[in-house]
Amino acid sequence: GQNIDQPTEMTATEGAIVQINCTYQTSGFNGLFWYQQHAGEAPTFLSYNVLDGLEEKGRFSSFLSRSKGYSYLLLKELQMKDSASYLCAGPPPGTDKLIFGTGTRLQVFP
Amino acid sequence: GAGVSQSPSNKVTEKGKDVELRCDPISGHTALYWYRQSLGQGLEFLIYFQGNSAPDKSGLPSDRFSAERTGGSVSTLTIQRTQQEDSAVYLCASSTDSLNTQYFGPGTRLTVL
Numbered sequence: 001g002q003n004i005d006q007p008t009e010m011t012a013t014e015g016a017i018v019q020i021n022c023t024y025q026t027s028g029f030n031g032l033f034w035y036q037q038h039a040g041e042a043p044t045f046l047s048y049n050v051l052d053g054l055e056e057k058g059r060f061s062s063f064l065s066r067s068k069g070y071s072y073l074l075l076k077e078l079q080m081k082d083s084a085s086y087l088c089a090g091p092p093p094g095t096d097k098l099i100f101g102t103g104t105r106l107q108v109f110p
Numbered sequence: 111g112a113g114v115s116q117s118p119s120n121k122v123t124e125k126g127k128d129v130e131l132r133c134d135p136i137s138g139h140t141a142l143y144w145y146r147q148s149l150g151q152g153l154e155f156l157i158y159f160q161g162n163s164a165p166d167k168s169g170l171p172s173d174r175f176s177a178e179r180t181g182g183s184v185s186t187l188t189i190q191r192t193q194q195e196d197s198a199v200y201l202c203a204s205s206t207d208s209l210n211t212q213y214f215g216p217g218t219r220l221t222v223l
Contacts, residue, residue, distance in 0.1 A: 096208035
């Protein structure tokens, strides 16, 4: 099956930049999604990369390299409200479902 | 418009009982997904609907789990003879079509005593 690896936890300081990595098997996905999930809440969509390269959306950017099975989410000018879990997910080839990583719990400190 | 809604928000049941969880997707969304999230874990795919058909049931953990969708809208996830390991948050998501952005409901927290 598809394995998706993300760091379990990260910490950062308000105002800083943090990069959350996601790696997966290169036999892998048709694109990659990033979702944000605050504690006790449902995941909300952040970004979707279908082509290689960097997609920028405000303070958040997402990068994908399909040949390397690698993606990252870059968060700039961190705010306390960015403390949440960040989930990467991809659709295995020939399927219509998403396989999620276990998520990276980010804590932002003042 | 309204987002994805799920009911009940919380369900406590005794081991061995059957439970039904309901999902109302965003109007017009043809694709509907069920996931399960255990404490501190990622989302585990259960089943996917396109319209009323379920082309992918590969994530259902056992034959105690079933789901249906009627009228291309509301979906019900049924767990028969619940076990303690079924305790989790059950999340539903919908999208305009498969592999498009999924919008999640608030989930149903199931506790099996």
